[in-house]
Amino acid sequence: MTDAPSAAAATAPAQRPYSPGLEGIVAATTALGFVDGAAGRLLYRGYRIGDLVEHGTYSAVANLLWTGDWDPAHRLPTTAVPAAVLATLRALPRTAKPMDALRTAVSVWGATQVLAWPPTPEQARALTAFSPSALAAFARLRQGLEPIEPDPSLDLVPGFLYQLTGEAPDASTARALDAYFIVGAEHSLNASTFTARVITSTRSDMASAVTGAIGALKGPLHGGAPSEVVEQIHEVSSPEDAERWVRDTLARGDRLMGFGHRVYRAYDPRAAALRKVAESMDHKPDWLQLAIAVEDVALRVLAEKHPERALKTNVEYYAAPVLMGVGLTPDLFPATFAVARHAGWTAHIIEQAADNRIIRPDAIYTGPTERDLPA
Ligand code: ACO
Numbered sequence: 001m002t003d004a005p006s007a008a009a010a011t012a013p014a015q016r017p018y019s020p021g022l023e024g025i026v027a028a029t030t031a032l033g034f035v036d037g038a039a040g041r042l043l044y045r046g047y048r049i050g051d052l053v054e055h056g057t058y059s060a061v062a063n064l065l066w067t068g069d070w071d072p073a074h075r076l077p078t079t080a081v082p083a084a085v086l087a088t089l090r091a092l093p094r095t096a097k098p099m100d101a102l103r104t105a106v107s108v109w110g111a112t113q114v115l116a117w118p119p120t121p122e123q124a125r126a127l128t129a130f131s132p133s134a135l136a137a138f139a140r141l142r143q144g145l146e147p148i149e150p151d152p153s154l155d156l157v158p159g160f161l162y163q164l165t166g167e168a169p170d171a172s173t174a175r176a177l178d179a180y181f182i183v184g185a186e187h188s189l190n191a192s193t194f195t196a197r198v199i200t201s202t203r204s205d206m207a208s209a210v211t212g213a214i215g216a217l218k219g220p221l222h223g224g225a226p227s228e229v230v231e232q233i234h235e236v237s238s239p240e241d242a243e244r245w246v247r248d249t250l251a252r253g254d255r256l257m258g259f260g261h262r263v264y265r266a267y268d269p270r271a272a273a274l275r276k277v278a279e280s281m282d283h284k285p286d287w288l289q290l291a292i293a294v295e296d297v298a299l300r301v302l303a304e305k306h307p308e309r310a311l312k313t314n315v316e317y318y319a320a321p322v323l324m325g326v327g328l329t330p331d332l333f334p335a336t337f338a339v340a341r342h343a344g345w346t347a348h349i350i351e352q353a354a355d356n357r358i359i360r361p362d363a364i365y366t367g368p369t370e371r372d373l374p375a
Contacts (some may be wrong), residue, residue, distance in 0.1 A: 013362040013363060013364045013365070014364045014365075016362070018364055022361070027189065027194070027359070028189055028194075028197060028352070029355075030188065030189065030348065030351060031045065031068075031351070032044065032045065032065055032186055032188070032344065032347050032348060032351060033186040033187055033188040033344065034046075034188070035187060035188045035263055035264075037261070037263035037264045037265055037266070038265055038266065039266055040264055040265075040266025040267050040268065040269050040312075041269060042183075042187070042269045042270060044061060044064060044065060044185070044186055045064055045065065045068060047064070047070070048269070049182070049183060049269050049270060049273055050269060050272065050273045052064075052182055053179045053182050053183065053273040053274075053276075053277065054273075055072060056072055056182060057072070057074075057075075057155060057156075057157070057178050057182075058076075058155075058156055058157050058178050058181035058182050058185065058340070058343070059074050059075050059076035059155050059156050059157075060072050060073070060074045061181075061182050061185050061343060062076060062124075062125075062128055062156075062185065062342075062343035062347075063076070063121075065185065065186055065343050065344060065347035066121040066124050066125070066343070066346065066347050066350065067121055075155050075156075076125060076128065076129050076155065076156045077129065077150060077151070077152045077153070077154060077155060077156065077159050078129050078130075078132045078133045078136075078150040078154075078156055078159040078160060078163060079126070079129040079130050079133060079150055080133065080149060080150055081105075081130065081133045081134050081137050081147065082108075082109060082112045084108055084111065084112050085105050085108045085109050085112070085134055086137060086147065088104060088105070088108045089101060089104075089105060089134065089137055089138045089141055089147075090141060092104065092138070092141075094141070094142040094143075094144075095142075096138075096142070097218075097331075097334075097335075098135060098138060098139065098331060098332050098334070098335035099214065099217075099218045099223075099334050099335045099338060100218075101134075101135070101138040101335070102131065102134060102135050102138070102214060102335045102338055102339070103211055103214040103215055103218070105131070105134035105135070105138070106127070106130075106131060106134070106207055106210050106211045106214060107207065107208075107211045109127070109130055109134070109207055110205060110206075110207025110208060110211065111207075113126070113207065115205035115206050115207055117203050117205070117353070118350075118353040118354070119200065119205070119206040119209075119346070119349050119350050119353050120350065121350065123206045123346070124206065124342075124343075124346035124347065124349070124350060127206060127207065127210060127342060127346060128156070128342040128343060128346060129156065131338075131339045131342055132156060132157075132159065132160035132163065132339050133147075133150055133159075133160075133163055135160075135332075135335050135336070135339055136148070136160055136163035136164045137163070139164055139332060140163075140164070147163070148162065148163045148166055149163075150163060151163075151168070154168060156181075157174055157177050157178040157181050158174040158178075160177075160339070161173065161174060161177060161326065161327075164328075165327065169326070170282065172280070172281055172282040172283070173281070173282070173283060173325070173326050173327070175277070176277050176278070176281045176322050176325060176326055177322070177323075177326045179273060179274060179277040179322065180274065180277075180319055180322050180323060180326075180336075180340065181339075181340040182273075182340075183270035183273055183274060183315060183319075184315075184319075184337050184340030184341055185340055185341065185343040185344050186341075186343060186344030186347065187341075187344065190222065191216050191217075191219075191221075191222050192213040192214070192216040192217040192222060192341065192345065193213065193341075193344060193345060193348050194216075195209075195212045195213050195215070195216040196209040196210060196212060196213040196345045196348055196349055196352075197209075197348055197349070197352040197359065198212075198359045199212045199213075200348075200349045200352040200353055200356070201352060201356055201357065201358045201359040202358060203353075203356070206346060206349050209345070209349050210342065210345050210346065210349075213338075213341070213345045214338050217334070217337070217338050217341065218334065223334045223337065224315070224316045224319070224333075224334070224337060225257050225258075225316050226258075226316045226317075226319040226320040226323055226330075226333050227320070227330035227331075227333050228257040228316075229257045229258040229291075229316055229317055229319075229320035230320045230324060230330060231257075232249075232256070232257050232258075233287050233290060233291050233294060233320070234287070235249075236290060236294055238290070239289070239290060239293035239294075242290075242293050242294045242296075242297040242298075243297050243301075245294070246294065246297050246298050246301045247301060250301065250302075250305060256298050256302065257316065257317075258271075258313060258314055258316045258317030258318075258320070259298055259299075259302060259311050259312065259313060259314060259317065260302075260311045260312075260314065261312070261314045264312065264314065265310040265312070266310065266312060267312045267313055268312065268313060268314045268315050270314075270315035271312075271313045271314055271315050271317055271318050274315065274318035274319055274322050275292075275318045277318075277322060278318050278321040278322050278325065281321075281322070281325045281326075283325055283326075283327075284321060284325045285321050285324045285325050287321070288321045288325075291317070291318075291320070291321060295313055295317065298313075299311075299312065299313065319333075323336065
């Protein structure tokens with residue numbers, strides 16, 4: 001590895017195109033996730049997200065992302081939380097954000113492991129199986145409850161719910177959260193995944209890369225907002241009230257949460273998959289039918305107000321009833337999303353390492369010209 005400029009970088013940065021936020025810049029190749037915003041398609045290694053939700057589990061999807069092999073019977077039970085991590089989680093204030101607790105847990109976990117270069121699917125498995133246990137442990141500790149040991153007979157998602165509640169979930173509940181984990185597993189080169197790849201490109205280890213990725217996902221511009229969807233739906237009193245509420249909300253200049261997307265111009269395929277799951281849940285929230293009525297009106301009114309821009313339902317809209325329906329509290333939503341995204345992050349980490357070049361863009365210098373220190 002050398003610091004010599006490549007042919008592309010031989011000209012001064014000020015002479016090259018500058019793209020704030022790297023928007024439109026191609027910065028990697030990937031065989032993992034394909035996001036087709038125009039057609040509303042999301043593929044993991046070529047497989048449609050709707051088919052993966054229907055026929056797979058999160059464990060099988062994670063294995064697909066890591067290895068390229070589709071084995072629908074693949075299992076990945078959660079694993080025990082090392083003592084050093086548990087001691088750290090116990091030391092955190094109960095008021096700590098679950099996202100901060102998870103980020104800290106992954107960092108401490110990394111200090112308990114030997115994570116050799118290059119990162120491997122085995123490392124990805126170990127980290128992905130650890131994080132649900134760590135999040136569940138913190139969720140209990142902050143309520144004054146003791147953490148629950150993993151049950152190796154349960155696969156990752158039902159195991160996570162068991163460690164949260166102390167009861168193995170029914171099949172419909174486990175299935176619904178599994179679907180959420182599958183749609184959350186991977187979404188190409190978003191900010192947190194890019195963060196993970198940047199950290200990996202220095203030959204740092206997988207725990208460091210995922211710790212950084214969680215930090216990036218924590219920001220409100222990235223992490224999504226299913227809890228805000230829940231709050232908004234509760235402002236609507238009945239299906240008949242939906243039209244008034246949608247129009248009043250837009251007239252105030254507020255946004256309808258769960259609609260619009262930076263990349264998708266068509267109906268988000270993850271929303272379509274989660275809507276089916278939400279409707280088939282045994283314990284769906286009582287406001288699901290109201291949400292469906294609000295969606296119909298919102299799509300119609302958004303099309304009327306923004307004929308120039310397709311504003312469709314995004315994944316957060318139907319993540320909200322699924323996450324509420326499985327019994328998670330809204331303050332656990334962002335960290336649960338982070339746990340689900342482990343599969344994609346770690347797959348990108350492995351992919352980055354396999355064809356590595358340190359990620360080191362340039363900046364246009366806008367400071368003072370060369371000058372002498374004041375005497
Ligand atoms: N409700 C009302 N109007 C909207 C919405 C919305 N949800 N989304 C976009 N618009 C309007 C904007 O007001 C803007 O109109 P204007 O040009 O008259 O000002 C126009 O559409 C374009 O908006 P942008 O912000 O430029 O669109 P962008 O594609 O950058 O935004 C975003 C995408 C941030 C997701 C936006 O649609 C939004 O704020 N949605 C609501 C929040 C939400 O659902 N977040 C979750 C996203 S999914 C995820 O993160 C996994």
